[in-house]
Amino acid sequence: MHELSITREIVNIALRRGEEAGAQRITSVRVKVGEFTAVEPDCLQFYFTALTNGTAAAGAALAVDKVPLAAKCSACQSLFVPQALSFKCPSCGSPEIEITTGRELYVESIEVQ
Amino acid sequence: MEIQVVEKILQANDLLAGEVREILGANGVASFNIMGTPGSGKTSIIEQTFSRLRDEFGVAVIEGDIATSLDAERLSRLGLQVVQVNTGGECHLDAGMVKTALPKLDLSAVDLLLIENVGNLVCPAEFDIGESKKILITSTPEGDDKCQKYPLMFRLADAVVVNKVDLMPYVEFNRTNCLLSLSNLNPQAPVFEVSCTTGEGLDEWAGWVRTQLGKRKRKS
Numbered sequence: 589m590h591e592l593s594i595t596r597e598i599v600n601i602a603l604r605r606g607e608e609a610g611a612q613r614i615t616s617v618r619v620k621v622g623e624f625t626a627v628e629p630d631c632l633q634f635y636f637t638a639l640t641n642g643t644a645a646a647g648a649a650l651a652v653d654k655v656p657l658a659a660k661c662s663a664c665q666s667l668f669v670p671q672a673l674s675f676k677c678p679s680c681g682s683p684e685i686e687i688t689t690g691r692e693l694y695v696e697s698i699e700v701q
Numbered sequence: 702m703e704i705q706v707v708e709k710i711l712q713a714n715d716l717l718a719g720e721v722r723e724i725l726g727a728n729g730v731a732s733f734n735i736m737g738t739p740g741s742g743k744t745s746i747i748e749q750t751f752s753r754l755r756d757e758f759g760v761a762v763i764e765g766d767i768a769t770s771l772d773a774e775r776l777s778r779l780g781l782q783v784v785q786v787n788t789g790g791e792c793h794l795d796a797g798m799v800k801t802a803l804p805k806l807d808l809s810a811v812d813l814l815l816i817e818n819v820g821n822l823v824c825p826a827e828f829d830i831g832e833s834k835k836i837l838i839t840s841t842p843e844g845d846d847k848c849q850k851y852p853l854m855f856r857l858a859d860a861v862v863v864n865k866v867d868l869m870p871y872v873e874f875n876r877t878n879c880l881l882s883l884s885n886l887n888p889q890a891p892v893f894e895v896s897c898t899t900g901e902g903l904d905e906w907a908g909w910v911r912t913q914l915g916k917r918k919r920k921s
Binding site: 590593597598601602605609611619624625626627673676683693694696697699700 | 706708711713791792793823825826849852888
């Protein structure tokens with residue numbers, strides 16, 4: 589249900605950027621959503637339609653690009669995809685890892701007219 | 702025409718969280734974001750933490766609930782400074798709600814601010830509220846698979862408290878499975894197995910909290 593707050597922010601950002609560019613209408617909004625976030629893309633679609641109603645983005649398409657989860661070991665520098673929810677480095681066993689992708693939550697671009 | 706935006710969706714919240722962090726930092730206040738399922742014992746852990754640290758540190762609470770001030774009333778009876786925040790239907794606290802609550806507290810008398818989030822294992826994950834540590838409370842009657850089912854919250858936690866260990870003989874809870882999944886998912890977070898009924902494990906938990914507070918001395 590927090591997707592409502594998240595979608596509201598997406599719409600605010602799109603409308604503000606559209607206005608700054610002097611656009612009449614926003615026809616699509618592209619967002620990047622990491623696989624390891626608490627965001628359900630279908631929910632975003634549902635709220636997006638409702639929240640853009642009556643705005644310059646009414647009828648706009650929402651494109652959600654999913655970004656897969658990946659990590660890097662801080663000890664041996666190896667790159668890996670965490671499997672079965674294990675965040676230890678599969679090469680050296682170190683728990684000191686950094687999530688490199690999968691936590692994205694941003695508006696990538698908008699299409700305007 | 703395409704316009705490149707590349708702007709964080711939660712930027713507005715993150716900016717407010719930065720302001721909260723600045724206010725708390727300037728007042729020397731450490732803050733914990735206490736998250737977990739409804740009924741996992743978040744309020745009980747707050748009570749127990751307060752009773753163990755009250756002589757050493759100033760403790761205050763921000764209580765986040767969708768509705769009612771039941772928890773705030775319960776805590777204020779103990780003599781704690783407490784502010785109730787009702788989210789009005791929202792399933793999580795955000796930084797703006799915490800920032801609004803701060804002026805209602807006398808921060809000059811606070812070393813540790815415990816912020817009890819809305820009971821939920823999903824929604825609070827993405828919302829930075831300006832805390833210094835994220836604490837995840839889970840409990841044995843919920844089952845040992847919660848960290849596998851809600852991995853993000855458990856991964857983001859700086860410490861995990863497994864509450865109600867006194868009920869382990871009566872509920873379906875495989876302790877080995879729980880601890881193994883936690884150590885795979887978040888190997889760096891300490892795990893405290895506690896019971897607010899028997900008091901088991903709570904001194905160890907309070908000891909960890911004390912180390913997080915470092916050299917702070919009781920104010921006022």
